[in-house]
Amino acid sequence: MSKILILDELDKRILLQIQQNSALTNHELAARVHASPPTSLRRVKRLVDEGVILRQVALLAPDKLGPSLTAIVEITLDMQTSEKMQAFEELVAHEGAVQQCYRVSPGPDFVLVIQVADMPAYHALAHRLFATQSNIRNVRSFFSMHRSKFETQIAL
Incomplete structure (x- = not known):
């Protein structure tokens, strides 16, 4: 901690x-x-x-850069040992389209926020990250129809 x-x-x-x-x-x-x-x-x-400020970045408007699809994905692992959870986190950490990864409870083990160009790009990513992994029991995907709010600011 x-x-x-x-x-x-x-x-x-x-x-x-x-x-x-x-x-x-x-x-x-x-x-x-x-x-x-x-x-x-x-x-x-x-x-x-002190690590309070992690980095300073520019926020981009995905809709200004071409086709864009946001997926919110729930992942349930077959085995939830700390090693298996860490292995999944390392797997998605190297994937640029995965913008956020949260270990959650109760319910699924992880919730991901993914940004890709379109449904074929999502399908390719899902196959690469989820379908080929033996420890993934369930994948449930939700696709954003409209983003009404997006904030990065933390209330102090």
């Missing part, structure tokens, strides 16, 4: 701002959180070093 970092109000203001726009310059961030630029820079570096 990882160490929980105690955040003060300035840390929370910084995290709120960079969750909304990580492209802010240090001077813009400092002005928005009412801190000096050196203090802002030092705090962000500490939050990165």
Whole structure:
């Protein structure tokens, strides 16, 4: 279990701002959180070093990039030993189309969020990841018809 970092109000203001726009310059961030630029820079570096900020990325609009299909997939394994669960996590970790993987309880063992171009691409991925694996008992897929909300921001 990882160490929980105690955040003060300035840390929370910084995290709120960079969750909304990580492209802010240090001077813009400092002005928005009412801190000096050196203090802002030092705090962000500490939050990165402590693992609170994992990485800063650009969020893309899949519908602007061509055909897109989002699948939410439930996976139930035949055997749920820690080694088998970890092996499945490692299998999907190397697949770029798998955007998220959650180990869940109760119900299925895993829920995946998958982004592919179309149904043939999903079929190929499902065959490669699920049909050829001997420890997968059940696969249940749901296909998004419309995304009404997508957020990455964590409430602080």
